Amino acid sequence: MTMRTLFIVGAGGLGKEVVDIVQSSPLAAQYALAFIDDTVAPGTIVHGVEVVGSRAFLRAVDPEQSAVCVAIGSPAVRRDLIGEIESWGLSLPAIVDASALIRPSVVLGPGVIVGARAFVSSQSVIGAHVVINPGVLVGHDVVIGPYAVIGGGAMLSGGAKVGEGTLVGAGASILLNTPVGDWATVGMGAAVYAAVENGTTVLGNPARALPVLRKKNEAAGLAAGTSTNSAPVAP
Ligand SMILES: CC(C)(COP(=O)(O)OP(=O)(O)OC[C@H]1O[C@@H](n2cnc3c(N)ncnc32)[C@H](O)[C@@H]1OP(=O)(O)O)[C@@H](O)C(=O)NCCC(=O)NCCS
Structure with missing residues (x-):
């Protein structure tokens, strides 16, 4: 089975916790992981996971092969980002x-x-x-x-x-x-x-x-x- 990529938006504390949640659960068999972060240089490794780009990167990914988790703890920022990401046809499991x-x-x-x-x-x-x-x-x-x-x-x-x-x-x-x-x-x-x-x-x-x-x-x-x-x- 081909693994989908779970793009974790936000390479901060909650993002690291999402990495641990996925890697210690059955989700690990479904998803490869990558970080999206507007403030961290692409190529940086955070908690063992590569930052692949900023938010704009998500506009070009294949929704069939991808899923997104918004790992940002501010409710208003979550709402705005999630709305944007959903409008690009991406799923958030x-x-x-x-x-x-x-x-x-x-x-x-x-x-x-x-x-x-x-x-x-x-x-x-x-x-x-x-x-x-x-x-x-x-x-x-x-x-x-x-x-x-x-x-x-x-x-x-x-x-x-x-x-x-x-x-x-x-x-x-x-x-x-x-x-x-x-x-x-x-x-x-x-x-x-x-x-x-x-x-x-x-x-x-x-x-x-x-x-x-x-x-x-x-x-x-x-x-x-x-x-x-x-x-x-x-x-
Ligand atoms: C309540 C809260 C939003 C206030 O943030 P803020 O508006 O930036 O307030 P400040 O940090 O400037 O603090 C203002 C005053 O309230 C006090 N204060 C702040 N949070 C307090 C709290 N939870 N309980 C009691 N007093 C608090 C501060 O000591 C400060 O007192 P002072 O004026 O005597 O110096 C924040 O402190 C808080 O509790 N956030 C919750 C964060 C959290 O738990 N997130 C979940 C993580 S898993």
């Missing part, structure tokens, strides 16, 4: 680590990336091109919208909802049945107990929206930029 545990009742969208030791529980629905980083726990009946990125070790409790394009930071937790809106950001380590509005950034435990935090800091007499560490997350 799901890339799932062999050690991830995904219950059979889960609906996995196309183009998802699921990292090592992630767990996705019963009847959850994972949207197209979502990234679930290593060690993430997704409870039962969770719904994650397209292009969302879930940081390593985050915990989405049963029935939680994460909207389209939302970034959930590493180690963040979302309470049972709690919705987080579209294109929102949940800061690293935040604990979300209440609904998060579209486009909002929340931080801390309990998670608070950034503008709210800034107002509280001003009221407490903390000038912007003068605190050293945890002031923005004070409840």
Whole structure:
């Protein structure tokens, strides 16, 4: 059988993880690997895989012999790049680590990336091109919208909802049945107990929206930029 080439867009950290996922799973029998990166010189070897060119390179590849994985962790950049790549007729397969545990009742969208030791529980629905980083726990009946990125070790409790394009930071937790809106950001380590509005950034435990935090800091007499560490997350 002729192997297809999986072009991994982005030779950074997530790109290296995709190399490891493919090479340690049955996908290794299907795909040879190459990196696409606009900022790394062609011919450079990254994590054992050659950078063959920039994005424009993909316009000339044969869709029958190729597939693409966009290994970029910014949801908005993912959406734009994936739209462009799909318009060139190229496919983006799901890339799932062999050690991830995904219950059979889960609906996995196309183009998802699921990292090592992630767990996705019963009847959850994972949207197209979502990234679930290593060690993430997704409870039962969770719904994650397209292009969302879930940081390593985050915990989405049963029935939680994460909207389209939302970034959930590493180690963040979302309470049972709690919705987080579209294109929102949940800061690293935040604990979300209440609904998060579209486009909002929340931080801390309990998670608070950034503008709210800034107002509280001003009221407490903390000038912007003068605190050293945890002031923005004070409840
Ligand atoms: C929330 C976040 C998006 C803010 O990024 P930013 O807008 O660039 O903010 P800054 O780094 O300028 O930090 C602004 C302030 O918030 C604080 N802060 C930043 N992130 C924080 C967090 N997650 N929790 C608490 N405080 C945080 C900073 O210490 C800084 O405080 P200061 O004003 O007292 O110095 C980012 O810090 C974050 O948590 N991103 C998640 C990344 C991640 O986990 N990705 C997944 C990888 S697998």
